[in-house]
Amino acid sequence: MPAASTSLCCPPAEPTPPVPTDAAEANAHLARLAKALAHPARVAILRLLVQREGCIVGDVVDELPLAQSTVSQHLKQLRAAGLIRGEVDGPRVCYCVEPGAVSLFKALVAGL
Amino acid sequence: MPAASTSLCCPPAEPTPPVPTDAAEANAHLARLAKALAHPARVAILRLLVQREGCIVGDVVDELPLAQSTVSQHLKQLRAAGLIRGEVDGPRVCYCVEPGAVSLFKALVAGL
DNA sequence: GCCATTCATCGTATATCGACGATGAACGCT
DNA sequence: AGCGTTCATCGTCGATATACGATGAATGGC
Numbered sequence: 001m002p003a004a005s006t007s008l009c010c011p012p013a014e015p016t017p018p019v020p021t022d023a024a025e026a027n028a029h030l031a032r033l034a035k036a037l038a039h040p041a042r043v044a045i046l047r048l049l050v051q052r053e054g055c056i057v058g059d060v061v062d063e064l065p066l067a068q069s070t071v072s073q074h075l076k077q078l079r080a081a082g083l084i085r086g087e088v089d090g091p092r093v094c095y096c097v098e099p100g101a102v103s104l105f106k107a108l109v110a111g112l
Numbered sequence: 113m114p115a116a117s118t119s120l121c122c123p124p125a126e127p128t129p130p131v132p133t134d135a136a137e138a139n140a141h142l143a144r145l146a147k148a149l150a151h152p153a154r155v156a157i158l159r160l161l162v163q164r165e166g167c168i169v170g171d172v173v174d175e176l177p178l179a180q181s182t183v184s185q186h187l188k189q190l191r192a193a194g195l196i197r198g199e200v201d202g203p204r205v206c207y208c209v210e211p212g213a214v215s216l217f218k219a220l221v222a223g224l
Numbered sequence: 225g226c227c228a229t230t231c232a233t234c235g236t237a238t239a240t241c242g243a244c245g246a247t248g249a250a251c252g253c254t
Numbered sequence: 255a256g257c258g259t260t261c262a263t264c265g266t267c268g269a270t271a272t273a274c275g276a277t278g279a280a281t282g283g284c
Contacts, residue, residue: 027155027156031150034149035150035151037143037146038147040139041272047135057230066274068232069275074272076232088231091229093231109221110218110222151241181263189241202252203251204260
């Protein structure tokens with residue numbers, strides 16, 4: 001029987017939202033972050049991780065109408081974009097948002 | 113000889129940024145807009161159209177290192193997402209940003 | 225040690241993306 | 255009418271995305 005644990009992890013993270021430099025790189029960076037959120041499931045995952053500021057694991061799988069492997073791939077893409085971070089906690093893996101990357105994304109979008 | 117015209121068009125547009133309703137639809141909408149900006153070229157195009165608040169046509173082609181047909185496809189995607197609008201002006205087509213869609217995108221991202 | 229649980233990865237199939245050249249449609253001009 | 259310009263669309267190619275089931279690696283509990 002799976003237990004829905006809301007273990008708190010990923011404590012300090014990085015309070016440093018690095019700013020982009022030249023225009024082309026800013027475009028590329030914005031495009032990369034936008035691509036990571038170019039799928040409803042990934043938007044939902046990010047929102048989940050923001051809400052329960054603690055981290056979740058397979059709770060995400062229960063929340064989405066997708067197979068476990070599919071969710072794992074979406075998590076991988078979000079992690080590759082730097083939007084979330086996952087660290088192993090026993091048999092499970094704890095994911096949480098990377099606040100710096102999210103705020104950088106917000107800043108880039110606001111700067112449009 | 114092509115002339116770089118900065119004709120002003122797309123005047124009033126819509127001052128109405130409609131707000132999303134339920135969560136799933138908001139996610140889908142955000143994903144759709146993010147997908148439209150999931151490529152550096154499209155980000156660059158949108159920025160171009162924002163800068164020269166007048167509209168541009170093949171000036172975009174000159175600005176990007178892409179073939180004319182490729183740029184046309186990117187414009188099509190941006191238009192399908194509702195981020196820009198194009199209206200025919202004689203032999204050329206005038207594109208401009210859809211301010212409502214852009215601000216909706218900003219609001220959705222800010223609400224993450 | 226052995227087994228169940230949890231998650232990632234692999235392999236696969238289908239669909240879409242991104243790029244280009246070539247073609248086609250619409251318009252202005254002479 | 256005919257021509258050149260401007261832009262969209264078509265057809266094609268390789269690469270990537272999305273989804274799934276099946277398999278594999280790591281861990282905790284018996």
